[in-house]
Amino acid sequence: MKQHSSAARERMRASVHPVYASHILEPIFEFNCRHNFYPLLDAHRAWLVMLAEQKLVPQPDAAAIFRALDELEKTGPDALRPFDASVEFYYLHMERALVARVPGGEAVVGNLNLGRTRPEPLHRMVLRERLLRVLDDVLRTRQTLIERADAEAETVMPGYTHLLHAQPTTLGHYLAAIHDHLMRDTQRLLAAYETTDRCTLGCGAMSGTSLPIDRQRVRELLGFAALCENTLDSVSSTDHAAQAAAALASVMTLIGRLAQDLYIFSSQEFGMIDVTDTFASPSSLMPQKKNGLVLEYVRARTAQTIGALTSCLAVMHNVGYMDTEDVELENYRPLFDALTHVDEALPTMQALIEVMQPDRELMRQRAASGFSSVTALAETIQTREKVSYRTAHRVVARAVLLAVERRRDATGIDAALLNEAARETLGRELTLDQSAIAQALDPRQFVQHHAGIGATAPKEVRRMVAERRDVLVRDREGLATRRQRLESAKKALRSAAAAVAKS
Structure with missing residues (x-):
């Protein structure tokens, strides 16, 4: 039987234009190599387990494909390189690699595509993991804010409105406020995670399939909490990406505001905060300079994250409710950029908050x-x-x-x-x-006497800190539960694949 290099171009007589290939298709291929190689392997495994269990694929064929998938995994994304414009799609690059490794070639591997099309939950799988990583960083930052708020509950400082002295507060009260915003951002990120955690696999091209597939089985094997049930919704929806981008932008807007405050507080004119030498940078010309460039870098990443949210929404604003490349791919490129910006900025700010040094006496004098x-x-x-x-x-x-x-x-x-x-x-x-x-x-008396709910008195700040510690414990437990479900699903998938291969 003739082995075809690609199923994608049987409809066309001409080859892909080299400019289109080099400027659009190859960068997309590399994007998929970076993000989607391992998720696609797992999606193939889950789908193949289900096909074998439903008697849609013979067991020997399934076993041969499983072995080939394992070979690809050992090699990594290079197993699909170099990019081949005649194959075009990443999905088909992997299919070609499997055809080359499975006895019987396309006659066997071709059935892996039963009831499927290229819209897969791959980006959802990546986004779940990335959101959990961001949430880890958020919880670590909240822990640091809580500890510093407790330690600085009696550090009197000026409070500002319109960047003018307003009323005395404490550094602890200020940091506790930053924490509470980030605590709410935690819920926004978790909501984005729940929206993302829906399996689209089994939707066909948009109308499902006439084959007796089991979508729930695939969902379980990939660790999704629920199905994206409507098959058209499965190939068309992007609200999970927009929701994630919005949650990330909210986190970074807060972090940018904190960075700007510290930028001002650490200036020579204010002099209330020292970012310490470990977070300062010199000048190549001016010997006296100790620049807080780290805060400028963080501010820039805030702007870039907000820009990514705008890009996610702009990409989709005039796209019909259907499967398009805008939905499948282009929507995720700015989102993944946003995740990278947060990955860079949040741990940096957490470490800075941990080591920054307030000039407590100067802050008190300024308040007085x-x-x-x-x-x-x-x-x-x-x-x-x-x-x-x-x-x-x-x-x-x-x-x-x-x-x-x-x-x-x-x-x-x-x-x-x-x-x-x-x-x-x-x-x-x-x-x-x-x-x-x-x-x-006396600003110290002012702070002590403002002891109502949520106010500046050290005793009240420490009460809030104690309650936030309890919330943080619960949030960590919830995060651990979600991560455990993904780990359990990975083990179940491996076990199910092994069982099919040996039966």
Whole structure:
């Protein structure tokens, strides 16, 4: 029987144009070599087990194909190289490699394609593993944030709104806030994982198949939690990719904002955070420089991840609900880029958070001098003087104006200046003494007294940290369960393939 080099070009008389081959098809082939070689082997094994169990493929033929798949696995992606434009598709490169290794060639291997077409759950299989890796990094980063938040629960610093001193907070309270955003991002990533974890195999080209295949058996062997049931949906849907890209963009938007804060806090003008020498870079010209370039690299990866989300959506926005290369391939290229950006940025930021050094005394001084505690002074006036908060606000605002005009910082607000402000706004002096004013303006007192749910008091921060530790334990257990299901499926697939081969 004549052995055909490719099933793809029987419809065409002319060969693939060399420009099309070199600029489009070969890069796609290499993309598949990097990402889809091993998933395709497992998809073949699962499908072949099912075909043999359903008596659609003779056992000796299945055994021969299993042996050839094992040979390919030992060799790796090079078993399919070099790219051959006459074969074109990656799927058919592997089919050709199997034909060359299986006695009987195409007459045997050709039945591996029964009821199938090229849209496979390969990218879903890759995406599951990559999302689990990202989730590992997210949980490690959350652990570091929790530990640093606990350690810095009493590290007083200015809190900012509009990049101006607002109210005193602590570094621990700030890091706990970053953690909580990342805790919600964990749920977004898990939701993307669940949407991805649906098996499309067995959908045919779009309408299923008339053969007595068992889609549930294939799903089990590949470790998917559920089927993507509708066969047209199986070849057309891309929401799992968009959802994953959106979750990754949310993670990186947070990480980019954190990087920008640390970039500012570590500048000479702020000087509150030292990224340490281990995360600093020199200048080739200026001897004095200690640059926090790491934060610039992270910010750039944030932008690139957001760009990848935009690309995923843009690729699909005008594509019909059908199988196209936009759906099969092009949608995943920016998504896999986004995964790489997160893989690079998140562990880097986790390690930086772990070692960064705050200048605690400078942070306290900045909080004390920068008028961020004057809200407490207004509240004290409201309570002691029996006036409305708005009236007290007017008095304190005028006191700040007078202090600034006289080149004083917040520590220069004394009873005389406050009474001057009161006379200008209320027409009378206040009864507050210097001790009450100093206590109201002390940022450490401010932090301690703000002890409501979620507030800055060290005791409250540590309560939140303790609860987050419990959530982190549960999230780790959930991640371990998902990973265990994939590992169990891999073992079950190997066992089922061996059983078919030996029966």
